[in-house]
Amino acid sequence: MISLKSSLIVIGSVGLLFFGACSNSNQVATTEKSPAISTSNPASPAGKTSSQHGESKGGQVVETGAYHLEFVAEKEANGTHMDFYLQKGDNHEAISNAKVKAQVQTPDGSQKTLNLTYDQEGKHYTVLLPEKSSGQYQVKMLVDVDGKKVDGRFSFNK
Numbered sequence: 001m002i003s004l005k006s007s008l009i010v011i012g013s014v015g016l017l018f019f020g021a022c023s024n025s026n027q028v029a030t031t032e033k034s035p036a037i038s039t040s041n042p043a044s045p046a047g048k049t050s051s052q053h054g055e056s057k058g059g060q061v062v063e064t065g066a067y068h069l070e071f072v073a074e075k076e077a078n079g080t081h082m083d084f085y086l087q088k089g090d091n092h093e094a095i096s097n098a099k100v101k102a103q104v105q106t107p108d109g110s111q112k113t114l115n116l117t118y119d120q121e122g123k124h125y126t127v128l129l130p131e132k133s134s135g136q137y138q139v140k141m142l143v144d145v146d147g148k149k150v151d152g153r154f155s156f157n158k
Helices: 002-022
Strands: 049-051 054-056 060-064 067-076 079-088 099-105 111-115 117-119 124-129 136-145 148-157
Touching: 060 148, 067 136, 067 148, 079 099, 079 136, 099 124, 111 124
Parallel strands: none
Antiparallel strands: 049 054, 060 067, 067 079, 079 124, 099 111, 099 136, 117 124, 136 148
């Protein structure tokens, strides 16, 4: 009888250890960003911050090769205003001569392609997405800088 109780306790303990090892409750938060690709938390406040990659505009950031891509989406009454910052090098010099398109997947699954125009004063590309439906939007920025393709993927909730 004692052997049976001991066996049940051992089996139960092993089961709990196994269950605990398989759960995701021990998540570790890291503050270090990868030099190749890094994304900021889209739920973070939209304030300007200074990181190891330079000054951020408060959006989602992707570092790819020598390029710094940053996406900021702001709700407006007639849709969503999208800003896209395209910069190059360690000093994050703005690139004004690129061709930038946004492929947007709306929450209902439909696709839209928008051409962004360069705002000389703000040193970024901009466009208005005339969608008002709520949900998650997936955005792929297609960038052509002097024949070189540089793409970034972003998302936002409305």
